[in-house]
Amino acid sequence: MTDVLVIGAGMSGIACARALQTASVPVRLVDKGRGLGGRVATRRADVAGESITFDHGTQYLDQSEDAERIAKLGRGAVDVWQLGERTSRVVGVPGMAALPKALADGLDFTLNTRVTTVVERGALWEIETDAGNMTASHVVVTVPAPQLEPILGETHAIVQQATSAVMRPCLTLMAAFDRDTPAPFVTRRDANAVLTWIAQNNTKPGRSTAFQTWVAQAHPDWSETHIDADRSEIKTRMVDLLCSALSVAPSKLRHAGLQGWRYGLVETHLGQPFLSDGTLWAGGDWCCGPKVQDAWRSGTDIAASVLRTLETSAPVRSEVANQSG
Numbered sequence: 001m002t003d004v005l006v007i008g009a010g011m012s013g014i015a016c017a018r019a020l021q022t023a024s025v026p027v028r029l030v031d032k033g034r035g036l037g038g039r040v041a042t043r044r045a046d047v048a049g050e051s052i053t054f055d056h057g058t059q060y061l062d063q064s065e066d067a068e069r070i071a072k073l074g075r076g077a078v079d080v081w082q083l084g085e086r087t088s089r090v091v092g093v094p095g096m097a098a099l100p101k102a103l104a105d106g107l108d109f110t111l112n113t114r115v116t117t118v119v120e121r122g123a124l125w126e127i128e129t130d131a132g133n134m135t136a137s138h139v140v141v142t143v144p145a146p147q148l149e150p151i152l153g154e155t156h157a158i159v160q161q162a163t164s165a166v167m168r169p170c171l172t173l174m175a176a177f178d179r180d181t182p183a184p185f186v187t188r189r190d191a192n193a194v195l196t197w198i199a200q201n202n203t204k205p206g207r208s209t210a211f212q213t214w215v216a217q218a219h220p221d222w223s224e225t226h227i228d229a230d231r232s233e234i235k236t237r238m239v240d241l242l243c244s245a246l247s248v249a250p251s252k253l254r255h256a257g258l259q260g261w262r263y264g265l266v267e268t269h270l271g272q273p274f275l276s277d278g279t280l281w282a283g284g285d286w287c288c289g290p291k292v293q294d295a296w297r298s299g300t301d302i303a304a305s306v307l308r309t310l311e312t313s314a315p316v317r318s319e320v321a322n323q324s325g
């Protein structure tokens with residue numbers, strides 16, 4: 001039996017693990033996060049006794065065929081967000097994070113576990129994590145491109161090739177106002193503004209309407225300049241910008257939170273679905289595009305490559321075992 005360890009349980013890791021499990025290959029996902037989905041994420045906040053949520057990463061699935069295929073796989077965890085008479089988008093319900101959770105149903109995964117290094121030892125890989133060591137015969141790494149280096153080492157061929165991918169930060173504000181606050185629009189995209197995307201989160205299906213909730217994403221240039229600045233100062237500046245865009249008095253604000261996605265958005269991708277070196281693969285959106293469906297494609301293409309390798313290689317006895325117990 002040959003086992004595969006997939007590092008990163010975002011959409012690319014989940015796609016890869018699903019395809020391998022379907023082919024009856026024992027596979028385990030490991031992620032440093034508290035939940036599945038990576039940048040397809042939902043943040044919860046308690047405000048005046050009400051539990052409210054914000055989609056602080058991916059906003060929706062677009063209308064491409066590839067995205068629609070993913071939505072179909074996640075049936076039961078998605079719904080339509082009506083943005084106008086003729087405009088709609090597919091979103092996770094009750095939050096975006098419900099989609100990766102549904103897609104990962106039945107997979108073997110370990111959360112809250114950060115992989116620190118992956119080192120080849122004979123026919124096996126030794127994976128060091130902050131919760132103990134593991135071994136595997138095949139390893140798939142689906143972390144954002146700049147996060148490969150600490151895991152694989154600066155001189156690794158995959159790390160060198162991945163440097164061509166450019167990922168930009170995205171500072172994201174989550175704000176809640178009194179529910180009767182006037183809302184001038186549901187979404188606004190303005191590539192020239194500091195807040196390039198503003199969306200009224202509570203208009204998505206299945207969300208709490210106890211407050212009027214907004215998500216605002218800052219321009220990549222502005223985010224890059226401010227990603228290491230004092231977070232409470234940045235939050236205040238983004239709240240002011242949002243209030244001005246909505247023509248709302250800051251006194252109406254009931255809650256504000258800030259997320260700094262350091263490697264949030266793909267600006268330049270590699271133009272190929274993954275990188276590989278023997279029994280090691282690396283992938284994610286940074287390989288083939290900036291969207292969920294690109295991450296998904298990278299993961300499924302890696303799985304196909306792993307399966308080809310398994311078919312052509314001699315059987316290797318191995319285990320993905322948490323040796324720390």
Ligand SMILES: Cc1cc2nc3c(=O)[nH]c(=O)nc-3n(C[C@H](O)[C@H](O)[C@H](O)COP(=O)(O)OP(=O)(O)OC[C@H]3O[C@@H](n4cnc5c(N)ncnc54)[C@H](O)[C@@H]3O)c2cc1C
Pocket residue numbers: 007008009010011012013030031032033036037038039040056057058059060061062113114115116142143144147151170172217261263264265283284285286289290291292293295
């Ligand atoms: C603010 C924002 C808005 C977006 N909006 C949209 C949108 O509306 N529509 C759309 O299609 N796309 C959108 N995207 C892009 C989309 O989120 C990504 O393309 C996609 O989710 C990437 O998936 P992934 O699996 O490649 O990477 P990720 O989701 O980043 O998954 C990588 C995983 O690796 C884990 N990890 C990293 N390092 C380690 C380690 N050392 N050990 C263990 N685990 C580790 C992380 O915790 C993470 O879960 C948006 C992205 C952002 C940031």
